[in-house]
Amino acid sequence: MAVGKLDQIDHKLLEILQSNGKITNAQLSKEIGLSPAPTLERVKKLENTGIIESYHAQIDREKVGLGVMTFVQVTLSGHRKSITESFVKTIEAVPEIIECHHVTGSCDFLLKVIAKDIASYQTLIMETINEIEVVASTQTMVILSTFKNTKVLPIP
Amino acid sequence: MAVGKLDQIDHKLLEILQSNGKITNAQLSKEIGLSPAPTLERVKKLENTGIIESYHAQIDREKVGLGVMTFVQVTLSGHRKSITESFVKTIEAVPEIIECHHVTGSCDFLLKVIAKDIASYQTLIMETINEIEVVASTQTMVILSTFKNTKVLPIP
DNA sequence: TCTTTACACAGAATAAAATTCTGAAATCAT
DNA sequence: ATGATTTCAGAATTTTATTCTGTGTAAAGA
Structure with a gap:
Protein backbone atom coordinates (compact mmCIF):
# COMPACT_ATOMS: atom_id res chain seq x y z
CA MET A 1 0.00 0.00 0.00
CA THR A 49 -0.86 -3.35 5.43
CA GLY A 50 1.63 -2.52 8.18
CA ILE A 51 1.10 1.22 7.98
CA ILE A 52 0.03 1.00 11.59
CA GLU A 53 2.82 -1.12 13.06
CA SER A 54 1.82 -1.43 16.69
CA TYR A 55 0.27 0.18 19.73
CA HIS A 56 2.14 1.15 22.87
CA ALA A 57 1.45 2.51 26.32
CA GLN A 58 3.66 5.44 27.22
CA ILE A 59 4.72 5.52 30.85
CA ASP A 60 6.01 8.35 32.98
CA ARG A 61 9.74 7.81 33.21
CA GLU A 62 10.21 9.83 36.39
CA LYS A 63 7.33 8.19 38.19
CA VAL A 64 8.79 4.74 37.74
CA GLY A 65 12.14 5.87 39.01
CA LEU A 66 14.00 6.45 35.77
CA GLY A 67 15.38 9.91 36.40
CA VAL A 68 18.08 10.07 33.76
CA MET A 69 17.88 10.00 30.00
CA THR A 70 20.87 10.64 27.76
CA PHE A 71 22.09 10.54 24.22
CA VAL A 72 25.43 8.85 23.71
CA GLN A 73 27.57 9.42 20.65
CA VAL A 74 29.61 6.32 19.99
CA THR A 75 32.70 6.08 17.83
CA LEU A 76 33.88 2.61 16.89
CA SER A 77 37.44 1.46 16.43
CA GLY A 78 36.86 0.74 12.74
CA HIS A 79 34.16 0.46 10.13
CA ARG A 80 34.36 -3.07 8.90
CA LYS A 81 31.04 -4.89 8.79
CA SER A 82 32.12 -7.33 11.45
CA ILE A 83 32.90 -4.53 13.88
CA THR A 84 29.52 -2.90 13.42
CA GLU A 85 27.72 -6.21 13.71
CA SER A 86 29.55 -7.04 16.88
CA PHE A 87 28.57 -3.70 18.38
CA VAL A 88 24.91 -3.96 17.41
CA LYS A 89 24.65 -7.47 18.79
CA THR A 90 25.92 -6.36 22.16
CA ILE A 91 23.70 -3.30 22.23
CA GLU A 92 20.58 -5.36 21.65
CA ALA A 93 21.02 -7.13 24.96
CA VAL A 94 21.18 -3.95 27.03
CA PRO A 95 17.67 -2.92 28.10
CA GLU A 96 18.75 0.55 29.21
CA ILE A 97 19.63 1.36 25.60
CA ILE A 98 16.23 2.08 24.12
CA GLU A 99 17.37 3.45 20.77
CA CYS A 100 20.39 2.74 18.61
CA HIS A 101 20.86 4.54 15.32
CA HIS A 102 23.66 4.28 12.79
CA VAL A 103 24.33 7.87 11.77
CA THR A 104 26.40 10.06 9.52
CA GLY A 105 28.58 12.79 10.98
CA SER A 106 31.32 12.98 13.56
CA CYS A 107 30.32 9.75 15.33
CA ASP A 108 29.16 6.33 14.21
CA PHE A 109 26.19 5.55 16.43
CA LEU A 110 23.79 7.56 18.50
CA LEU A 111 22.16 5.83 21.46
CA LYS A 112 19.29 6.89 23.65
CA VAL A 113 19.86 5.58 27.15
CA ILE A 114 17.82 5.63 30.34
CA ALA A 115 18.92 5.00 33.90
CA LYS A 116 17.73 5.35 37.45
CA ASP A 117 20.17 8.12 38.32
CA ILE A 118 23.54 9.52 37.38
CA ALA A 119 25.35 6.94 39.48
CA SER A 120 23.74 3.99 37.74
CA TYR A 121 24.21 5.76 34.42
CA GLN A 122 27.92 6.05 35.08
CA THR A 123 28.08 2.36 35.92
CA LEU A 124 26.28 1.52 32.69
CA ILE A 125 28.57 3.66 30.54
CA MET A 126 31.80 2.57 32.17
CA GLU A 127 31.10 -1.08 32.81
CA THR A 128 28.93 -1.93 29.85
CA ILE A 129 29.21 0.43 26.91
CA ASN A 130 32.83 1.51 27.18
CA GLU A 131 33.77 -2.10 27.86
CA ILE A 132 32.64 -3.22 24.41
CA GLU A 133 35.93 -3.92 22.61
CA VAL A 134 34.98 -2.24 19.35
CA VAL A 135 33.97 1.00 21.07
CA ALA A 136 36.74 3.56 20.66
CA SER A 137 35.08 6.43 22.48
CA THR A 138 31.77 7.75 23.78
CA GLN A 139 30.46 11.21 24.40
CA THR A 140 27.37 11.79 26.53
CA MET A 141 24.68 14.42 26.24
CA VAL A 142 22.53 14.40 29.37
CA ILE A 143 18.96 15.54 28.78
CA LEU A 144 18.20 18.44 31.09
CA SER A 145 14.63 18.83 29.93
CA THR A 146 12.45 17.80 27.04
CA PHE A 147 10.37 20.45 25.31
CA LYS A 148 8.82 18.33 22.62
CA ASN A 149 8.26 14.62 22.32
CA THR A 150 5.36 14.02 19.99
CA LYS A 151 4.32 10.62 18.72
CA VAL A 152 2.48 12.19 15.80
CA LEU A 153 4.38 12.20 12.53
CA PRO A 154 3.30 14.81 9.98
CA ILE A 155 2.28 12.62 7.08
CA PRO A 156 3.01 14.35 3.78
CA MET B 1 2.33 7.04 43.55
CA THR B 49 -1.93 8.01 38.86
CA GLY B 50 -0.29 9.05 35.60
CA ILE B 51 2.21 6.22 35.56
CA ILE B 52 0.64 5.23 32.27
CA GLU B 53 0.53 8.56 30.47
CA SER B 54 -1.07 7.69 27.17
CA TYR B 55 -1.46 5.19 24.36
CA HIS B 56 -0.18 5.66 20.83
CA ALA B 57 -0.30 3.94 17.49
CA GLN B 58 3.11 3.58 15.89
CA ILE B 59 3.12 3.99 12.13
CA ASP B 60 5.61 2.88 9.54
CA ARG B 61 7.56 5.99 8.62
CA GLU B 62 8.73 4.74 5.25
CA LYS B 63 5.30 3.49 4.21
CA VAL B 64 3.74 6.92 4.68
CA GLY B 65 6.48 8.54 2.66
CA LEU B 66 8.73 9.84 5.40
CA GLY B 67 12.08 8.55 4.21
CA VAL B 68 14.45 10.70 6.22
CA MET B 69 15.02 10.94 9.95
CA THR B 70 17.83 12.95 11.48
CA PHE B 71 19.24 14.25 14.71
CA VAL B 72 20.17 17.90 14.69
CA GLN B 73 22.58 19.40 17.20
CA VAL B 74 21.68 23.03 17.73
CA THR B 75 23.89 25.70 19.25
CA LEU B 76 22.22 28.94 20.25
CA SER B 77 23.72 32.40 20.10
CA GLY B 78 23.50 32.78 23.87
CA HIS B 79 22.12 31.19 26.97
CA ARG B 80 19.84 33.78 28.44
CA LYS B 81 16.44 32.50 29.39
CA SER B 82 14.73 34.68 26.78
CA ILE B 83 16.84 33.19 24.01
CA THR B 84 16.03 29.63 24.99
CA GLU B 85 12.35 30.43 25.36
CA SER B 86 12.25 32.05 21.97
CA PHE B 87 13.85 28.99 20.41
CA VAL B 88 11.52 26.52 22.10
CA LYS B 89 8.47 28.49 21.13
CA THR B 90 9.43 28.42 17.47
CA ILE B 91 10.29 24.74 17.59
CA GLU B 92 6.89 23.81 18.96
CA ALA B 93 5.19 25.00 15.81
CA VAL B 94 7.26 22.84 13.46
CA PRO B 95 5.59 19.44 13.01
CA GLU B 96 8.66 17.87 11.42
CA ILE B 97 10.53 18.31 14.69
CA ILE B 98 9.20 15.44 16.74
CA GLU B 99 11.63 15.70 19.65
CA CYS B 100 13.43 18.62 21.22
CA HIS B 101 15.73 18.08 24.18
CA HIS B 102 17.80 20.57 26.11
CA VAL B 103 21.11 18.81 26.66
CA THR B 104 24.51 19.12 28.25
CA GLY B 105 27.63 18.82 26.13
CA SER B 106 29.00 20.51 23.06
CA CYS B 107 25.62 21.72 21.82
CA ASP B 108 22.55 23.21 23.47
CA PHE B 109 19.64 21.30 21.96
CA LEU B 110 19.21 18.01 20.23
CA LEU B 111 16.30 17.65 17.80
CA LYS B 112 14.84 14.61 16.14
CA VAL B 113 13.52 15.58 12.75
CA ILE B 114 11.64 13.74 10.02
CA ALA B 115 11.16 14.64 6.39
CA LYS B 116 9.96 13.21 3.12
CA ASP B 117 13.41 13.12 1.54
CA ILE B 118 16.78 14.81 1.65
CA ALA B 119 15.57 17.68 -0.50
CA SER B 120 12.70 18.57 1.79
CA TYR B 121 14.97 18.06 4.77
CA GLN B 122 17.41 20.58 3.36
CA THR B 123 14.59 23.04 2.85
CA LEU B 124 13.47 22.56 6.43
CA ILE B 125 16.94 23.05 7.88
CA MET B 126 17.84 26.03 5.75
CA GLU B 127 14.56 27.85 5.59
CA THR B 128 13.12 27.05 8.99
CA ILE B 129 15.66 25.99 11.59
CA ASN B 130 18.71 27.96 10.51
CA GLU B 131 16.46 30.97 9.98
CA ILE B 132 15.58 31.16 13.67
CA GLU B 133 17.49 34.26 14.85
CA VAL B 134 18.80 32.75 18.06
CA VAL B 135 20.24 29.69 16.30
CA ALA B 136 23.99 30.13 15.91
CA SER B 137 24.73 26.83 14.20
CA THR B 138 23.37 23.37 13.49
CA GLN B 139 25.01 20.05 12.83
CA THR B 140 23.05 17.17 11.31
CA MET B 141 23.37 13.46 11.87
CA VAL B 142 21.38 11.57 9.23
CA ILE B 143 20.10 8.22 10.42
CA LEU B 144 21.33 5.52 8.06
CA SER B 145 19.60 2.70 9.86
CA THR B 146 18.01 2.03 13.21
CA PHE B 147 19.02 -1.11 15.07
CA LYS B 148 16.99 -0.64 18.17
CA ASN B 149 13.90 1.41 18.93
CA THR B 150 12.10 -0.16 21.84
CA LYS B 151 9.14 1.42 23.59
CA VAL B 152 9.72 -0.72 26.66
CA LEU B 153 11.59 0.98 29.48
CA PRO B 154 13.37 -1.32 31.94
CA ILE B 155 11.65 -0.35 35.18
CA PRO B 156 14.04 -0.65 38.11
C1' DT C 1 -24.85 5.35 -23.70
C1' DC C 2 -25.76 1.38 -21.32
C1' DT C 3 -24.15 -2.22 -18.72
C1' DT C 4 -21.12 -4.45 -15.58
C1' DT C 5 -18.06 -4.62 -11.85
C1' DA C 6 -16.10 -3.21 -7.82
C1' DC C 7 -16.02 -0.41 -3.80
C1' DA C 8 -17.44 2.20 0.09
C1' DC C 9 -20.93 3.04 2.95
C1' DA C 10 -25.01 2.87 6.62
C1' DG C 11 -27.85 0.41 9.68
C1' DA C 12 -29.02 -3.60 12.11
C1' DA C 13 -27.80 -7.96 14.32
C1' DT C 14 -24.48 -10.53 16.73
C1' DA C 15 -20.35 -11.49 19.31
C1' DA C 16 -16.95 -10.04 22.37
C1' DA C 17 -15.12 -7.16 25.58
C1' DA C 18 -15.09 -3.90 29.34
C1' DT C 19 -17.06 -2.51 33.53
C1' DT C 20 -19.63 -2.88 37.71
C1' DC C 21 -21.25 -5.29 41.69
C1' DT C 22 -21.10 -8.50 45.50
C1' DG C 23 -18.98 -11.01 48.77
C1' DA C 24 -14.95 -13.85 50.27
C1' DA C 25 -10.08 -14.24 51.42
C1' DA C 26 -5.82 -12.32 52.63
C1' DT C 27 -2.99 -8.69 54.75
C1' DC C 28 -1.85 -5.23 57.95
C1' DA C 29 -1.72 -2.40 61.98
C1' DT C 30 -3.24 -2.05 66.36
C1' DA D 1 -6.08 -11.82 68.47
C1' DT D 2 -9.19 -8.41 66.25
C1' DG D 3 -10.91 -4.92 63.47
C1' DA D 4 -9.90 -2.39 59.30
C1' DT D 5 -8.20 -2.33 54.74
C1' DT D 6 -7.00 -4.17 50.66
C1' DT D 7 -7.12 -7.44 46.98
C1' DC D 8 -9.29 -10.74 44.67
C1' DA D 9 -12.83 -13.99 41.91
C1' DG D 10 -17.16 -14.80 39.79
C1' DA D 11 -21.41 -13.25 38.01
C1' DA D 12 -24.35 -9.63 36.04
C1' DT D 13 -24.58 -5.69 33.26
C1' DT D 14 -23.24 -2.37 30.05
C1' DT D 15 -20.56 -0.95 26.39
C1' DT D 16 -17.97 -1.83 22.41
C1' DA D 17 -16.28 -4.34 18.49
C1' DT D 18 -17.41 -7.08 14.69
C1' DT D 19 -20.12 -9.18 11.15
C1' DC D 20 -23.79 -9.18 7.88
C1' DT D 21 -26.91 -7.39 4.43
C1' DG D 22 -28.42 -4.34 1.19
C1' DT D 23 -27.90 0.30 -1.20
C1' DG D 24 -25.75 3.88 -3.71
C1' DT D 25 -21.85 5.46 -6.42
C1' DA D 26 -17.96 5.68 -9.30
C1' DA D 27 -15.01 3.63 -12.65
C1' DA D 28 -14.26 0.33 -16.73
C1' DG D 29 -15.68 -1.80 -20.76
C1' DA D 30 -18.93 -2.99 -24.60
Whole structure:
Protein backbone atom coordinates (compact mmCIF):
# COMPACT_ATOMS: atom_id res chain seq x y z
CA MET A 1 0.00 0.00 0.00
CA ALA A 2 1.62 3.19 -1.12
CA VAL A 3 1.03 6.59 0.37
CA GLY A 4 -0.87 7.55 -2.76
CA LYS A 5 -3.63 5.22 -1.73
CA LEU A 6 -4.17 7.08 1.53
CA ASP A 7 -6.94 9.62 1.27
CA GLN A 8 -7.80 12.46 3.61
CA ILE A 9 -9.80 10.17 5.89
CA ASP A 10 -6.88 7.78 6.28
CA HIS A 11 -4.60 10.67 7.12
CA LYS A 12 -6.99 11.83 9.79
CA LEU A 13 -7.29 8.31 11.18
CA LEU A 14 -3.53 8.00 11.43
CA GLU A 15 -3.23 11.36 13.06
CA ILE A 16 -5.86 10.56 15.68
CA LEU A 17 -4.56 7.06 16.39
CA GLN A 18 -1.02 8.31 16.80
CA SER A 19 -2.09 10.75 19.47
CA ASN A 20 -4.69 8.49 21.05
CA GLY A 21 -4.20 4.79 20.46
CA LYS A 22 -7.03 3.80 22.75
CA ILE A 23 -9.88 5.78 21.25
CA THR A 24 -13.01 3.67 20.75
CA ASN A 25 -14.10 2.90 17.23
CA ALA A 26 -17.40 4.66 17.87
CA GLN A 27 -15.66 7.87 18.93
CA LEU A 28 -13.19 7.58 16.06
CA SER A 29 -16.00 7.21 13.57
CA LYS A 30 -17.65 10.36 14.90
CA GLU A 31 -14.47 12.37 14.58
CA ILE A 32 -13.91 11.42 10.97
CA GLY A 33 -17.58 11.54 10.01
CA LEU A 34 -18.22 7.93 9.02
CA SER A 35 -20.25 5.17 10.60
CA PRO A 36 -18.44 2.61 12.79
CA ALA A 37 -18.36 -0.16 10.20
CA PRO A 38 -16.31 1.52 7.45
CA THR A 39 -14.18 3.23 10.09
CA LEU A 40 -13.16 -0.10 11.54
CA GLU A 41 -12.60 -1.46 8.05
CA ARG A 42 -10.16 1.33 7.32
CA VAL A 43 -8.29 0.93 10.58
CA LYS A 44 -7.96 -2.82 10.06
CA LYS A 45 -6.65 -2.18 6.57
CA LEU A 46 -4.04 0.21 7.91
CA GLU A 47 -3.02 -2.43 10.44
CA ASN A 48 -2.93 -5.27 7.94
CA THR A 49 -0.86 -3.35 5.43
CA GLY A 50 1.63 -2.52 8.18
CA ILE A 51 1.10 1.22 7.98
CA ILE A 52 0.03 1.00 11.59
CA GLU A 53 2.82 -1.12 13.06
CA SER A 54 1.82 -1.43 16.69
CA TYR A 55 0.27 0.18 19.73
CA HIS A 56 2.14 1.15 22.87
CA ALA A 57 1.45 2.51 26.32
CA GLN A 58 3.66 5.44 27.22
CA ILE A 59 4.72 5.52 30.85
CA ASP A 60 6.01 8.35 32.98
CA ARG A 61 9.74 7.81 33.21
CA GLU A 62 10.21 9.83 36.39
CA LYS A 63 7.33 8.19 38.19
CA VAL A 64 8.79 4.74 37.74
CA GLY A 65 12.14 5.87 39.01
CA LEU A 66 14.00 6.45 35.77
CA GLY A 67 15.38 9.91 36.40
CA VAL A 68 18.08 10.07 33.76
CA MET A 69 17.88 10.00 30.00
CA THR A 70 20.87 10.64 27.76
CA PHE A 71 22.09 10.54 24.22
CA VAL A 72 25.43 8.85 23.71
CA GLN A 73 27.57 9.42 20.65
CA VAL A 74 29.61 6.32 19.99
CA THR A 75 32.70 6.08 17.83
CA LEU A 76 33.88 2.61 16.89
CA SER A 77 37.44 1.46 16.43
CA GLY A 78 36.86 0.74 12.74
CA HIS A 79 34.16 0.46 10.13
CA ARG A 80 34.36 -3.07 8.90
CA LYS A 81 31.04 -4.89 8.79
CA SER A 82 32.12 -7.33 11.45
CA ILE A 83 32.90 -4.53 13.88
CA THR A 84 29.52 -2.90 13.42
CA GLU A 85 27.72 -6.21 13.71
CA SER A 86 29.55 -7.04 16.88
CA PHE A 87 28.57 -3.70 18.38
CA VAL A 88 24.91 -3.96 17.41
CA LYS A 89 24.65 -7.47 18.79
CA THR A 90 25.92 -6.36 22.16
CA ILE A 91 23.70 -3.30 22.23
CA GLU A 92 20.58 -5.36 21.65
CA ALA A 93 21.02 -7.13 24.96
CA VAL A 94 21.18 -3.95 27.03
CA PRO A 95 17.67 -2.92 28.10
CA GLU A 96 18.75 0.55 29.21
CA ILE A 97 19.63 1.36 25.60
CA ILE A 98 16.23 2.08 24.12
CA GLU A 99 17.37 3.45 20.77
CA CYS A 100 20.39 2.74 18.61
CA HIS A 101 20.86 4.54 15.32
CA HIS A 102 23.66 4.28 12.79
CA VAL A 103 24.33 7.87 11.77
CA THR A 104 26.40 10.06 9.52
CA GLY A 105 28.58 12.79 10.98
CA SER A 106 31.32 12.98 13.56
CA CYS A 107 30.32 9.75 15.33
CA ASP A 108 29.16 6.33 14.21
CA PHE A 109 26.19 5.55 16.43
CA LEU A 110 23.79 7.56 18.50
CA LEU A 111 22.16 5.83 21.46
CA LYS A 112 19.29 6.89 23.65
CA VAL A 113 19.86 5.58 27.15
CA ILE A 114 17.82 5.63 30.34
CA ALA A 115 18.92 5.00 33.90
CA LYS A 116 17.73 5.35 37.45
CA ASP A 117 20.17 8.12 38.32
CA ILE A 118 23.54 9.52 37.38
CA ALA A 119 25.35 6.94 39.48
CA SER A 120 23.74 3.99 37.74
CA TYR A 121 24.21 5.76 34.42
CA GLN A 122 27.92 6.05 35.08
CA THR A 123 28.08 2.36 35.92
CA LEU A 124 26.28 1.52 32.69
CA ILE A 125 28.57 3.66 30.54
CA MET A 126 31.80 2.57 32.17
CA GLU A 127 31.10 -1.08 32.81
CA THR A 128 28.93 -1.93 29.85
CA ILE A 129 29.21 0.43 26.91
CA ASN A 130 32.83 1.51 27.18
CA GLU A 131 33.77 -2.10 27.86
CA ILE A 132 32.64 -3.22 24.41
CA GLU A 133 35.93 -3.92 22.61
CA VAL A 134 34.98 -2.24 19.35
CA VAL A 135 33.97 1.00 21.07
CA ALA A 136 36.74 3.56 20.66
CA SER A 137 35.08 6.43 22.48
CA THR A 138 31.77 7.75 23.78
CA GLN A 139 30.46 11.21 24.40
CA THR A 140 27.37 11.79 26.53
CA MET A 141 24.68 14.42 26.24
CA VAL A 142 22.53 14.40 29.37
CA ILE A 143 18.96 15.54 28.78
CA LEU A 144 18.20 18.44 31.09
CA SER A 145 14.63 18.83 29.93
CA THR A 146 12.45 17.80 27.04
CA PHE A 147 10.37 20.45 25.31
CA LYS A 148 8.82 18.33 22.62
CA ASN A 149 8.26 14.62 22.32
CA THR A 150 5.36 14.02 19.99
CA LYS A 151 4.32 10.62 18.72
CA VAL A 152 2.48 12.19 15.80
CA LEU A 153 4.38 12.20 12.53
CA PRO A 154 3.30 14.81 9.98
CA ILE A 155 2.28 12.62 7.08
CA PRO A 156 3.01 14.35 3.78
CA MET B 1 2.33 7.04 43.55
CA ALA B 2 5.95 6.17 44.06
CA VAL B 3 7.76 3.30 42.47
CA GLY B 4 7.87 1.56 45.83
CA LYS B 5 4.16 0.95 45.60
CA LEU B 6 4.54 -0.99 42.36
CA ASP B 7 4.73 -4.72 42.93
CA GLN B 8 5.83 -7.44 40.56
CA ILE B 9 2.41 -7.63 38.95
CA ASP B 10 2.39 -3.89 38.20
CA HIS B 11 5.84 -4.19 36.67
CA LYS B 12 4.66 -6.97 34.43
CA LEU B 13 1.55 -5.01 33.46
CA LEU B 14 3.65 -2.01 32.49
CA GLU B 15 6.03 -4.18 30.53
CA ILE B 16 3.23 -5.83 28.59
CA LEU B 17 1.30 -2.62 27.96
CA GLN B 18 4.40 -0.85 26.73
CA SER B 19 5.00 -3.50 24.12
CA ASN B 20 1.34 -4.08 23.30
CA GLY B 21 -0.99 -1.23 24.12
CA LYS B 22 -3.98 -2.92 22.54
CA ILE B 23 -4.02 -6.20 24.41
CA THR B 24 -7.47 -7.06 25.72
CA ASN B 25 -8.03 -7.04 29.44
CA ALA B 26 -8.95 -10.74 29.30
CA GLN B 27 -5.66 -11.65 27.63
CA LEU B 28 -3.74 -9.37 29.94
CA SER B 29 -5.29 -11.00 32.98
CA LYS B 30 -4.26 -14.43 31.70
CA GLU B 31 -0.68 -13.35 31.19
CA ILE B 32 -0.30 -11.99 34.70
CA GLY B 33 -2.34 -14.70 36.37
CA LEU B 34 -5.24 -12.70 37.78
CA SER B 35 -8.91 -12.53 36.91
CA PRO B 36 -10.11 -9.71 34.64
CA ALA B 37 -11.62 -7.57 37.40
CA PRO B 38 -8.50 -6.89 39.50
CA THR B 39 -6.41 -6.70 36.35
CA LEU B 40 -8.54 -3.87 35.04
CA GLU B 41 -8.49 -2.22 38.44
CA ARG B 42 -4.72 -2.18 38.43
CA VAL B 43 -4.48 -0.82 34.90
CA LYS B 44 -6.97 1.94 35.69
CA LYS B 45 -4.97 2.81 38.79
CA LEU B 46 -1.80 3.05 36.74
CA GLU B 47 -3.62 5.32 34.30
CA ASN B 48 -5.18 7.50 36.99
CA THR B 49 -1.93 8.01 38.86
CA GLY B 50 -0.29 9.05 35.60
CA ILE B 51 2.21 6.22 35.56
CA ILE B 52 0.64 5.23 32.27
CA GLU B 53 0.53 8.56 30.47
CA SER B 54 -1.07 7.69 27.17
CA TYR B 55 -1.46 5.19 24.36
CA HIS B 56 -0.18 5.66 20.83
CA ALA B 57 -0.30 3.94 17.49
CA GLN B 58 3.11 3.58 15.89
CA ILE B 59 3.12 3.99 12.13
CA ASP B 60 5.61 2.88 9.54
CA ARG B 61 7.56 5.99 8.62
CA GLU B 62 8.73 4.74 5.25
CA LYS B 63 5.30 3.49 4.21
CA VAL B 64 3.74 6.92 4.68
CA GLY B 65 6.48 8.54 2.66
CA LEU B 66 8.73 9.84 5.40
CA GLY B 67 12.08 8.55 4.21
CA VAL B 68 14.45 10.70 6.22
CA MET B 69 15.02 10.94 9.95
CA THR B 70 17.83 12.95 11.48
CA PHE B 71 19.24 14.25 14.71
CA VAL B 72 20.17 17.90 14.69
CA GLN B 73 22.58 19.40 17.20
CA VAL B 74 21.68 23.03 17.73
CA THR B 75 23.89 25.70 19.25
CA LEU B 76 22.22 28.94 20.25
CA SER B 77 23.72 32.40 20.10
CA GLY B 78 23.50 32.78 23.87
CA HIS B 79 22.12 31.19 26.97
CA ARG B 80 19.84 33.78 28.44
CA LYS B 81 16.44 32.50 29.39
CA SER B 82 14.73 34.68 26.78
CA ILE B 83 16.84 33.19 24.01
CA THR B 84 16.03 29.63 24.99
CA GLU B 85 12.35 30.43 25.36
CA SER B 86 12.25 32.05 21.97
CA PHE B 87 13.85 28.99 20.41
CA VAL B 88 11.52 26.52 22.10
CA LYS B 89 8.47 28.49 21.13
CA THR B 90 9.43 28.42 17.47
CA ILE B 91 10.29 24.74 17.59
CA GLU B 92 6.89 23.81 18.96
CA ALA B 93 5.19 25.00 15.81
CA VAL B 94 7.26 22.84 13.46
CA PRO B 95 5.59 19.44 13.01
CA GLU B 96 8.66 17.87 11.42
CA ILE B 97 10.53 18.31 14.69
CA ILE B 98 9.20 15.44 16.74
CA GLU B 99 11.63 15.70 19.65
CA CYS B 100 13.43 18.62 21.22
CA HIS B 101 15.73 18.08 24.18
CA HIS B 102 17.80 20.57 26.11
CA VAL B 103 21.11 18.81 26.66
CA THR B 104 24.51 19.12 28.25
CA GLY B 105 27.63 18.82 26.13
CA SER B 106 29.00 20.51 23.06
CA CYS B 107 25.62 21.72 21.82
CA ASP B 108 22.55 23.21 23.47
CA PHE B 109 19.64 21.30 21.96
CA LEU B 110 19.21 18.01 20.23
CA LEU B 111 16.30 17.65 17.80
CA LYS B 112 14.84 14.61 16.14
CA VAL B 113 13.52 15.58 12.75
CA ILE B 114 11.64 13.74 10.02
CA ALA B 115 11.16 14.64 6.39
CA LYS B 116 9.96 13.21 3.12
CA ASP B 117 13.41 13.12 1.54
CA ILE B 118 16.78 14.81 1.65
CA ALA B 119 15.57 17.68 -0.50
CA SER B 120 12.70 18.57 1.79
CA TYR B 121 14.97 18.06 4.77
CA GLN B 122 17.41 20.58 3.36
CA THR B 123 14.59 23.04 2.85
CA LEU B 124 13.47 22.56 6.43
CA ILE B 125 16.94 23.05 7.88
CA MET B 126 17.84 26.03 5.75
CA GLU B 127 14.56 27.85 5.59
CA THR B 128 13.12 27.05 8.99
CA ILE B 129 15.66 25.99 11.59
CA ASN B 130 18.71 27.96 10.51
CA GLU B 131 16.46 30.97 9.98
CA ILE B 132 15.58 31.16 13.67
CA GLU B 133 17.49 34.26 14.85
CA VAL B 134 18.80 32.75 18.06
CA VAL B 135 20.24 29.69 16.30
CA ALA B 136 23.99 30.13 15.91
CA SER B 137 24.73 26.83 14.20
CA THR B 138 23.37 23.37 13.49
CA GLN B 139 25.01 20.05 12.83
CA THR B 140 23.05 17.17 11.31
CA MET B 141 23.37 13.46 11.87
CA VAL B 142 21.38 11.57 9.23
CA ILE B 143 20.10 8.22 10.42
CA LEU B 144 21.33 5.52 8.06
CA SER B 145 19.60 2.70 9.86
CA THR B 146 18.01 2.03 13.21
CA PHE B 147 19.02 -1.11 15.07
CA LYS B 148 16.99 -0.64 18.17
CA ASN B 149 13.90 1.41 18.93
CA THR B 150 12.10 -0.16 21.84
CA LYS B 151 9.14 1.42 23.59
CA VAL B 152 9.72 -0.72 26.66
CA LEU B 153 11.59 0.98 29.48
CA PRO B 154 13.37 -1.32 31.94
CA ILE B 155 11.65 -0.35 35.18
CA PRO B 156 14.04 -0.65 38.11
C1' DT C 1 -24.85 5.35 -23.70
C1' DC C 2 -25.76 1.38 -21.32
C1' DT C 3 -24.15 -2.22 -18.72
C1' DT C 4 -21.12 -4.45 -15.58
C1' DT C 5 -18.06 -4.62 -11.85
C1' DA C 6 -16.10 -3.21 -7.82
C1' DC C 7 -16.02 -0.41 -3.80
C1' DA C 8 -17.44 2.20 0.09
C1' DC C 9 -20.93 3.04 2.95
C1' DA C 10 -25.01 2.87 6.62
C1' DG C 11 -27.85 0.41 9.68
C1' DA C 12 -29.02 -3.60 12.11
C1' DA C 13 -27.80 -7.96 14.32
C1' DT C 14 -24.48 -10.53 16.73
C1' DA C 15 -20.35 -11.49 19.31
C1' DA C 16 -16.95 -10.04 22.37
C1' DA C 17 -15.12 -7.16 25.58
C1' DA C 18 -15.09 -3.90 29.34
C1' DT C 19 -17.06 -2.51 33.53
C1' DT C 20 -19.63 -2.88 37.71
C1' DC C 21 -21.25 -5.29 41.69
C1' DT C 22 -21.10 -8.50 45.50
C1' DG C 23 -18.98 -11.01 48.77
C1' DA C 24 -14.95 -13.85 50.27
C1' DA C 25 -10.08 -14.24 51.42
C1' DA C 26 -5.82 -12.32 52.63
C1' DT C 27 -2.99 -8.69 54.75
C1' DC C 28 -1.85 -5.23 57.95
C1' DA C 29 -1.72 -2.40 61.98
C1' DT C 30 -3.24 -2.05 66.36
C1' DA D 1 -6.08 -11.82 68.47
C1' DT D 2 -9.19 -8.41 66.25
C1' DG D 3 -10.91 -4.92 63.47
C1' DA D 4 -9.90 -2.39 59.30
C1' DT D 5 -8.20 -2.33 54.74
C1' DT D 6 -7.00 -4.17 50.66
C1' DT D 7 -7.12 -7.44 46.98
C1' DC D 8 -9.29 -10.74 44.67
C1' DA D 9 -12.83 -13.99 41.91
C1' DG D 10 -17.16 -14.80 39.79
C1' DA D 11 -21.41 -13.25 38.01
C1' DA D 12 -24.35 -9.63 36.04
C1' DT D 13 -24.58 -5.69 33.26
C1' DT D 14 -23.24 -2.37 30.05
C1' DT D 15 -20.56 -0.95 26.39
C1' DT D 16 -17.97 -1.83 22.41
C1' DA D 17 -16.28 -4.34 18.49
C1' DT D 18 -17.41 -7.08 14.69
C1' DT D 19 -20.12 -9.18 11.15
C1' DC D 20 -23.79 -9.18 7.88
C1' DT D 21 -26.91 -7.39 4.43
C1' DG D 22 -28.42 -4.34 1.19
C1' DT D 23 -27.90 0.30 -1.20
C1' DG D 24 -25.75 3.88 -3.71
C1' DT D 25 -21.85 5.46 -6.42
C1' DA D 26 -17.96 5.68 -9.30
C1' DA D 27 -15.01 3.63 -12.65
C1' DA D 28 -14.26 0.33 -16.73
C1' DG D 29 -15.68 -1.80 -20.76
C1' DA D 30 -18.93 -2.99 -24.60
